[in-house]
Amino acid sequence: MMTFISDTFTLAGRLIKHNLRSLDTIITVVLMPIALLLLMVYIFGGAIQIDGISHAQYVNYVLPGILLMTVATGSAYTALRINMDKTSGMFDRFKTLPISKSAVLNGQAVASVVFMMTSTLIVLAVGFIVGFRSDASLGEWLLVLLLLIGFAIAVTWLSVPFALAANSIDGASAFSYLVLLLLFISSAFVPVTGMPKFVRIFAENQPMTHVIQALRQLLAAQPIGDHGWIALAWLVGITIVSYLLGTRIYRHA
Secondary structure, eight states, X not given: OHHHHHHHXXXXXXXXXXXXXXXXXXXXXXXXXXXXXXXXXXXXXXXXXXXXXXXXXXXXXXXXXXXXXXXXXXXXXXXXXXXXXXXXXXXHHHHHSSSOTHHHHHHHHHHHHHHHHHHHHHHHHHHHHTTOOOXXXXXXXXXXXXXXXXXXXXXXXXXXXXXXHOSSHHHHHTHHHHHHHHHXXXXXXXXXXGSOHHHHHHHHHSHHHHHHHHHHHHHTTOOOTTHHHHHHHHHHHHHHHHHHHHHHHHHHO
């Protein structure tokens, strides 16, 4: 067990150092969500009319979706790194070393979650600068953090099967477009009540909406209702299925 933990964090450290040296990764994962936040608040926010929400309050409404988008863009780079290690033969070299075999993918996951959460905290700090305010208690903030970590873990493991099955970098990162599409077809930027009926039904029942609504209610110090346990069920289910599928593909690669 100690060897597994040590190997996992050693491999994770290698990837974290690589991320910190990659300007492209920092620009895409950190600066792009910040730019979108500023765009939504200062440009689109003035044109979007939401009942009961003023222009000044729109940053409170939109920030949870931006935080999830930060995680989603980070997952694209997780898939890219895994695919690069696969196609370059790095995974084959790892298999010849006296390290825990399961530590390879787990190291990728740990590095991914650490980088995603660091990026998310930076975006959250910018949110406070541009006017975000929260009435959440310490306990509610803790639940927000746990929910974001759970989302990061789920999306990270979701990227693994795609990355291992893809034959190119483009194919590996393509799954992130699906995650981003789900974010846009959710309550991230506008309420689902204004959507066409068939789109609204889908938006109301897909995982992104439940995670976003749970985050939004927690940050507003409001009851989260059914969104909490439904979001948890989605995240746990996605993580388990993706983990089992990803490790199976890795073992047979």
